[in-house]
Amino acid sequence: MSLPSTALSIAGLHKSFGSNEVLRGIDLSARDGDVISLIGASGSGKSTLLRCIPMLEIPDAGTVTVGEDNLSPEGGRLTRGQESVARRMRGHLGFVFQNFNLWPHRTVLQNVVEAPLFVQKRPRAEAEEEATALLEKVGLAEKRDAWPAHLSGGQQQRVAIARALAQRPRAILFDEPTSALDPELVGEVLKVIRALADEGRTMLIVTHEMGFAREVSSQVVFLHQGLIEEAGTPEQLFGNPSSERCRAFLSGHFDRNR
Amino acid sequence: MDFDFFAGMFAQLLMGLPLTLNLGILALLGGFSLALALNLMRATRIGNAVASAYVFVFRGTPLLIQIFMIYYGLAGFGFVRQSFFWPFLREPYWCGLLALILNDAAYTSEILRGGLRSVPKGAVEAGRVSGMTRFTVLRRITLPIAIRQALPAYSNEVISILKSTALVSTITLMEVTGIARAAVSETWRAVEIFLCAAVIYLALSLLVTRLSAWVERRLSPWQFGVTP
Ligand SMILES: Nc1ncnc2c1ncn2[C@@H]1O[C@H](COP(=O)(O)OP(=O)(O)O)[C@@H](O)[C@H]1O
Ligand SMILES: [Mg+2]
Numbered sequence: 396m397s398l399p400s401t402a403l404s405i406a407g408l409h410k411s412f413g414s415n416e417v418l419r420g421i422d423l424s425a426r427d428g429d430v431i432s433l434i435g436a437s438g439s440g441k442s443t444l445l446r447c448i449p450m451l452e453i454p455d456a457g458t459v460t461v462g463e464d465n466l467s468p469e470g471g472r473l474t475r476g477q478e479s480v481a482r483r484m485r486g487h488l489g490f491v492f493q494n495f496n497l498w499p500h501r502t503v504l505q506n507v508v509e510a511p512l513f514v515q516k517r518p519r520a521e522a523e524e525e526a527t528a529l530l531e532k533v534g535l536a537e538k539r540d541a542w543p544a545h546l547s548g549g550q551q552q553r554v555a556i557a558r559a560l561a562q563r564p565r566a567i568l569f570d571e572p573t574s575a576l577d578p579e580l581v582g583e584v585l586k587v588i589r590a591l592a593d594e595g596r597t598m599l600i601v602t603h604e605m606g607f608a609r610e611v612s613s614q615v616v617f618l619h620q621g622l623i624e625e626a627g628t629p630e631q632l633f634g635n636p637s638s639e640r641c642r643a644f645l646s647g648h649f650d651r652n653r
Numbered sequence: 654m655d656f657d658f659f660a661g662m663f664a665q666l667l668m669g670l671p672l673t674l675n676l677g678i679l680a681l682l683g684g685f686s687l688a689l690a691l692n693l694m695r696a697t698r699i700g701n702a703v704a705s706a707y708v709f710v711f712r713g714t715p716l717l718i719q720i721f722m723i724y725y726g727l728a729g730f731g732f733v734r735q736s737f738f739w740p741f742l743r744e745p746y747w748c749g750l751l752a753l754i755l756n757d758a759a760y761t762s763e764i765l766r767g768g769l770r771s772v773p774k775g776a777v778e779a780g781r782v783s784g785m786t787r788f789t790v791l792r793r794i795t796l797p798i799a800i801r802q803a804l805p806a807y808s809n810e811v812i813s814i815l816k817s818t819a820l821v822s823t824i825t826l827m828e829v830t831g832i833a834r835a836a837v838s839e840t841w842r843a844v845e846i847f848l849c850a851a852v853i854y855l856a857l858s859l860l861v862t863r864l865s866a867w868v869e870r871r872l873s874p875w876q877f878g879v880t881p
Contacts, residue, residue, distance in 0.1 A: 449782050486784035496775035499875065500797050510783035513793055542875030562783060 399427040401460070402566045402597045403448065403488075408457035410443055417443045418454070419621040425566060425599060430592045432608035432629075433601045435618035436644060441601040442493075444618065445570050448599075449488050450481040462487050462565050486514060489559025489567040493575050495551040497543040503530065503554050504539040507561045515562070522561070529557040533587050549580030553587055566597040573604060605648055609633050617641045658842070662849045665836060669829040670853065676750055676828060677815040683750075684757025684814070691762040692769065704762065711759035717820050719756055724748040724824045749821030757814050764810060768803030769795070801873045808865030812858045819854075829853055 404424030410417050417440045425431050433441045446452045448459055450466065450473065458467040461484040466477055473481055497506050504526055511522035530536050533553040543551055552572055559567050572588065573581040585607050591598065592611040602608050608615055608629065615632040617625045617640075625638040636642045691707065694700030711719065727733045727742050741747040772795050780790040822831035833850040837843045 451778060451782060482784045482786065485782050488782070490779075490782040492775060492779065494775055496773070496779040498776050498779065498794060498798075499773070500801060500873070509793070510785070513789060514784040544875045558779075558783075 399429075401425070402427045402429070402462065403599075404460045405444075405448065406458045406460075408444070408447060408459070409455045410440075410447060410452060411455055417621050418447070421457070421621075421623060423616065423623065425597055427565075427597050428595045429613050430596075430598045430600065430611050431614045431616060432612040433599065433616050433618060434603070434605070434608060434644070435624075439618045440621045441618055442570050445490075445568050445599065445601055448568060449485045449490055451490075459484070486510075486562060487565045489556075489562055489564035491552070491555050491559050491567065491569045491572050493571040495543075495548070495555045495575070497551055497554055497558070499543055501543075502539070503535065503541050503543065503546070506543065506554060507558045510558070510562050526557070526561055529560050530554070532560075532590075533557045534583070547580060548576045549583045552576065552584045556584075556587055556591075560591075566599065567591070569598065569600040569602070571601050571603065573602070603648070605633070605645070617644065619644075655845075658845065659849060662836065662846055663853075666829050666832050666846075666849055666853060669827055669832040672826065672828040673815070673818050673857075676753060676818045676821065676826075677811075679750055680753035680757050680814050680818070681811060683754035684761050687754065687758035688761035688765050691758065692765050695766070708759045708763060711756055712763070716752065716756050716817055717823065720749060720752040720820055720824060723752050745821070745824040745826050749818075749824055749826055753814060753817060753821070756817070757810065760810050760813070761807070764803050764806045765799070767806065768799035768801075771802040772798045797872075801869075804865060804869050804872065808861060811861050811865070815857050815861065816854055 402425050406422050408418050408421040421444055423431070423444075433444065435441050443452055447454045447457075448461070450459070450468070453468050453471050453473060455471050456467075456469070458465055464480050464484045464487075466473070466480055466484065468477060498509065501509060504523065507526035507529060508519070508522045511517045511525070512519060527536065527539065530539055533556055535550060535553055535557070538546060538550065538554075543554065546554065552575075556567075556572075569588065573584050576584065581604070585604065588598070588600070589607075589611055600608070600612075610629075612629050614626060615629050616623055617632065617636075617638070619638075619640050625632060625636060625641045632641065633645065636645060691704045694704050723742070724745060727748075733739060733742060742751075776794055776798065777790060780794045785793065818828055819830035822828060822834055825831070827835070829850050833846050836846050840846070
């Protein structure tokens with residue numbers, strides 16, 4: 396049996412905003428089926444790292460590889476040719492935002508079929524059939540004709556996950572998918588993500604839900620001031636972190652949750 | 654009450670309605686095009702400054718003065734009289750229309766700008782991250798949301814411009830108000846005549862309000878609890 400191949404990888408990634416150096420040389424890679432949780436204090440650069448992968452932020456240096464495509468932008472911008480590679484890379488990724496970012500002027504079903512129809516140019520019947528199945532999977536089949544504004548935060552986030560899945564992505568990136576939710580709605584979203592992990596989906600998840608991270612991750616990465624301070628299996632990282640900073644971060648976190 | 658007088662007056666004033674509508678509709682079309690151009694100009698720093706100055710001047714001065722400046726003022730410049738445009742700028746119709754267009758563009762460009770600014774950044778990012786080209790994002794996300802947001806304010810501007818056409822009666826144009834003023838100077842029955850004119854403008858406003866409510870409901874059904 397061959398090893399799973401690399402779904403995405405990041406090498407030597409640097410990113411500054413003005414004089415604020417947010418990412419200071421990040422290397423990370425995910426093989427197919429990996430679930431990697433990114434943890435770290437607020438401001439440590441987790442969102443920036445995640446956003447650099449689909450080039451929502453353009454790195455200053457480093458290489459991002461998604462499947463067969465890779466980009467090494469220079470000078471914080473993409474050339475015209477790189478822009479089209481970036482679009483192809485985005486097509487192979489799903490991105491789930493903290494604030495859902497559904498399109499308010501489209502119904503639930505329209506949100507899910509938008510990219511399949513208008514980016515991937517798939518036939519409508521097929522796209523709608525697949526979208527319906529995805530909505531069923533996230534437990535929202537009966538909301539297919541509702542407007543996003545009429546859904547709860549948890550429901551909106553589940554639609555956003557279905558929308559990401561509809562692109563048939565190689566990997567899905569989650570940026571704190573439950574941080575904008577009322578506490579009682581967190582569970583329903585985590586349950587959906589957990590099911591995706593069980594299916595063997597490749598995912599990168601920025602999260603503050605330590606219990607969840609421990610349970611679903613194949614690898615946990617602790618980010619500190621733009622560098623990977625520690626990475627390992629959940630058992631290593633949560634059970635016996637070698638970095639003092641990681642230990643302090645985790646104990647602070649578990650104290651706060653208690 | 655003198656019903657015959659009212660009926661006759663209405664018939665007379667309605668003769669001016671085609672010109673009122675002509676001026677209003679052309680001013681809106683011209684104003685919208687110019688407003689779109691002004692917003693596109695804002696992409697560059699100089700263009701942004703020019704657009705801001707334009708809006709400042711045309712929103713900051715009375716339309717009546719703009720009309721007078723164009724009708725009486727332009728003729729004072731030799732080069733205007735020599736130019737290709739003089740045959741137009743000599744005519745009160747073209748001067749009035751030009752003033753209305755320039756004025757409407759200033760207001761409409763701000764309405765459009767507000768609509769564009771109200772588009773959630775996250776909605777645009779979600780489009781980009783799904784692999785859309787910039788043009789697809791504009792066509793499928795930015796413009797549809799911006800136009801829906803701008804619609805209520807824009808319908809006010811439509812009503813405002815239709816009423817503003819009354820001001821061109823001061824440069825001899827015989828639209829609804831122009832005819833009313835002429836009739837008043839003949840008959841001295843100012844209250845009745847202006848009342849008739851007011852009713853015509855009211856009817857136009859009502860029509861626009863209804864129409865825009867209908868369009869709004871069609872375009873943003875989620876704001877009205879309509880299920881698709
Ligand atoms: N678009 C931006 N412009 C300027 N500074 C930014 C921008 N995005 C993030 N930052 C800064 O980068 C640092 C890391 O932010 P972020 O990646 O959001 O951290 P995290 O997600 O770990 O909380 C913060 O200091 C933040 O202020
Ligand atoms: Mg963040």
